[in-house]
Amino acid sequence: MDGSSSHSAHRNLAQAKDAGVAGDMRVPVYSASQLVEKLQSKRNAAAEQPYPAMYSSYSGGIVLDPAMMVLPMDDHMVHRGHGVFDTAVLLDGYLYELDTHLDRFLRSASQAKISSPFSHETLKAILIQMAAASKCRKGSLRYWLSAGPGDFNLSPTGCPEPVFYAVVIADNFSQRKQGVKVVTATTPMKPSLFATMKNVNYLPNVFAIMEAEEKGAFASVWVDENGHIAEGPNVNVAFISKKRELVLPTFSKILTGCTAKRLLALAPKLIERRILMSVETRNITLEEAKNSAEMMYVGSGLPLLPIIEWDGKPVGNGKVGELTLALSDLIWDDMTTGPDRIRVPYEDGAPQHSRL
Ligand SMILES: Cc1ncc(COP(=O)(O)O)c(C=O)c1O
Known part of the structure; x- marks a missing residue:
């Protein structure tokens, strides 16, 4: 990432905002009610x-x-x-x-x-x-x-x-059926102690997505120090091999994604339908991953996003894969009509049942 051009852009913007104001800038001291009024007017200005x-x-x-x-x-x-x-x-x-x-x-x-x-x-x-x-x-x-x-x-x-x-x-999200482009991250990934707990230190993740956006991609993919696929900046990654196997990286050094775990539980339905051969988590080398037939991001709020290009090269045939869409349907159906155990009603305000 070339930080120098964005730094100077920020400096120029700050100088432009300052122009003619710096000398006679007066900072008000607010009472609590003035502050509330100020904060409300700022928030209310949003459409x-x-x-x-x-x-x-x-x-x-x-x-x-x-x-x-x-x-x-x-x-x-x-x-x-x-x-x-x-x-x-x-x-x-x-x-x-x-x-x-x-x-x-x-x-x-x-x-x-x-x-x-x-x-x-x-x-x-x-x-x-x-x-x-x-x-x-x-x-x-x-x-x-x-x-x-x-x-x-x-x-x-x-x-x-x-x-x-x-x-x-x-957020007005919906099922994602269009494919996106990704890049391999050059931002260093977090050591496993910090990557496996969902703590608020997301600066590496912010840098990783900024790096991808600067390269015209949706997001990035981390590869660990052993050359194994890790995860995206706020998503897990999954692959379909040319033998129609669903493979996800093991969770030992990355966040255990709730959506990825749910995908692993639901995917055997596609084995029953004989369109998928197997489902597993294991180490995946970069070379093996780049040789996949299909690739996708998996995470809450997506819940599944097809990936069609990686580092400027097509993934598989460069089109959204049929197994990716079948998996996407499985997880979307689960979100909209899945069992009571995983869909907690909230509109009457009281927990409907305890799992204990
Ligand atoms: C670093 C990272 N990996 C993976 C995920 C996907 O996890 P989940 O499916 O629970 O949203 C997230 C999002 O929470 C994340 O921040």
Whole structure:
């Protein structure tokens, strides 16, 4: 990535904004009510409000006013990146795979040495009530567990109370059937300790997607130090070999994708229909991957995205593969009509059933 041109573009923009203002710039000191008014006018200026609800255990409740969706500045997650997060798709009144995402969330929290103030079931009850309050029917939940506010030190010992934050993000997504281009990432990938827990340190992931976008691609693919395929910046990758096998990289050094796991559970249906030969996770070399018949990204919110070009060369015949589309249909049907166990209704605001 050529950082120098984008740096000078940023500098020029800052200088242009400063022109004629710098000398007599006066910074107001706001009262609380003035600040609220200011934040509301900024948020209300947006054509649409994409965040219909937020919860914070710091305040202990839900807010619907986007101007009030704020975090304490001295939160260890804000200034040191000491926090973990997760997501879940919200579709037609159901939360998809919420339990699986919450299991990973609590696993990430324990890896990050943050003790959750709430059990799995309480987190679930809060998210269901927030989703209900949002009245949103399509989008996603994103939620964080932070070491919490306290001070600005490196050590979290001054942060007595871990905090759970959550937000609803409205998004009009649909099944993705058009193929995209990808590139191999040159941004170094995270070591496995940090890649296997879903923590908020996503700078390498941000750089990896910026690098892809600068090269005209949708996103990138990481290859590990042993030459094995890893993952994309916020997605897993999957391949169909020329022998019609579905192969995904093992999850030992990357994030265990909830969508990828669900895909692995559903894909045997295509073996029963005799259009797929086998399903497995294993190490995949770059050479083997580049020789695949089909390739796709897998992740919440996609849920599956065909890849037709990699590093300027066609994947397989360069068209969206038939098995990719069959897998995409399987997972989309699961999201829209799948079993009760994985689709949690939220619109009446109370958990319908406990899995315990
Ligand atoms: C680095 C990374 N890999 C893979 C994934 C895909 O995981 P999931 O299917 O749970 O969204 C994500 C998204 O959460 C991610 O951030």
